[in-house]
Amino acid sequence: MIAITGASGHLGKATLEFLLTKTNPESIVAIVRDPQKLTDFAGKGVAVRQGDYTDQASFVTSLAGVDTLLLISSAVLGDERVNQHNNVINAAKEAGVKHIFYTSAPNPSLESSFSPAIDHFRTENLILESGLTYTIFRNNLYLDLLPMVIGDAAQSGKLYYPAGDGKTSFVLRTDIAEGLANALTSEGHENKVYDIGSTTAWSFSDIVASLSSAQKTVEYIDIPGSAYEAELVKHLPPVVAKIYAGMAEGIKKNEFNVPSSTLKELLGREPVSLDAYLKSVA
Numbered sequence: 001m002i003a004i005t006g007a008s009g010h011l012g013k014a015t016l017e018f019l020l021t022k023t024n025p026e027s028i029v030a031i032v033r034d035p036q037k038l039t040d041f042a043g044k045g046v047a048v049r050q051g052d053y054t055d056q057a058s059f060v061t062s063l064a065g066v067d068t069l070l071l072i073s074s075a076v077l078g079d080e081r082v083n084q085h086n087n088v089i090n091a092a093k094e095a096g097v098k099h100i101f102y103t104s105a106p107n108p109s110l111e112s113s114f115s116p117a118i119d120h121f122r123t124e125n126l127i128l129e130s131g132l133t134y135t136i137f138r139n140n141l142y143l144d145l146l147p148m149v150i151g152d153a154a155q156s157g158k159l160y161y162p163a164g165d166g167k168t169s170f171v172l173r174t175d176i177a178e179g180l181a182n183a184l185t186s187e188g189h190e191n192k193v194y195d196i197g198s199t200t201a202w203s204f205s206d207i208v209a210s211l212s213s214a215q216k217t218v219e220y221i222d223i224p225g226s227a228y229e230a231e232l233v234k235h236l237p238p239v240v241a242k243i244y245a246g247m248a249e250g251i252k253k254n255e256f257n258v259p260s261s262t263l264k265e266l267l268g269r270e271p272v273s274l275d276a277y278l279k280s281v282a
């Protein structure tokens with residue numbers, strides 16, 4: 001049986017949908033904090049079980065009979081996040097899970113500018129130490145985040161962002177989900193670390209070129225990271241502002257510039273491109 005955590009989230013739900021096209025619902029376990037959130041999947045025959053990352057025992061119970069687990073990284077950050085992941089990894093060992101898939105980030109390291117990548121580095125190490133067979137999906141930044149970054153640039157003609165000429169191998173979240181479902185239901189992914197993103201990478205100059213039209217040219221204005229963070233803290237809690245500022249710094253340092261053909265191979269087609277995505281949401 002294949003279990004998915006975070007099954008009520010965007011990535012988890014999309015992965016469940018793709019899995020249902022590839023395998024029978026009786027072999028899928030969806031683990032959520034609140035099973036009421038997945039009554040539609042329960043109605044399709046998926047086993048919906050309760051599990052909270054903060055409660056290891058709940059996961060030992062919900063992982064009964066599971067061979068392969070997809071651990072979708074938690075939404076909290078720092079030590080709390082790593083502890084939550086550790087609970088799930090320990091529960092997986094106790095419950096007899098054989099293979100764990102994990103959603104990580106590009107270039108995870110203790111020195112990452114993007115602080116969530118520090119948690120991913122620590123979690124990847126916990127997985128390596130666990131002795132479980134693993135597949136790490138180092139998911140690049142979601143294309144789906146771009147509208148938040150771009151704001152009204154297409155209308156105003158100006159995109160202010162502190163990313164220099166750094167490039168990112170952005171990826172559509174549903175493409176990751178399809179890739180996960182394909183990998184979860186096929187052989188040959190044992191003890192592999194996959195860079196999951198586009199086969200190319202795009203800079204903010206590429207983004208404004210894509211946003212520009214015959215009627216309107218959009219200009220990219222590279223601003224200092226400190227000015228960007230100062231603006232963010234006017235609207236967001238300082239801790240959240242720091243994460244977004246760190247993301248921009250990571251882009252500038254090319255921490256997300258990881259072109260790879262792995263997702264293309266898993267999908268059997270090119271992942272959705274920046275241009276196609278921006279046209280679809282215009």
Ligand SMILES: NC(=O)c1ccc[n+]([C@@H]2O[C@H](COP(=O)([O-])OP(=O)(O)OC[C@H]3O[C@@H](n4cnc5c(N)ncnc54)[C@H](OP(=O)(O)O)[C@@H]3O)[C@@H](O)[C@H]2O)c1
Binds near residue numbers: 051
């Ligand atoms: N690559 C990127 O650009 C990017 C962007 C954003 C996030 N991420 C990471 O990728 C993950 C998946 O993305 P997403 O878009 O699917 O995020 P999402 O929609 O926020 O989903 C997060 C999921 O985690 C579950 N969860 C949170 N805390 C939990 C806990 N204590 N116990 C059990 N489940 C818990 C949530 O359950 P509830 O429904 O109960 O809240 C939800 O199902 C995120 O959690 C984050 O780590 C990556």
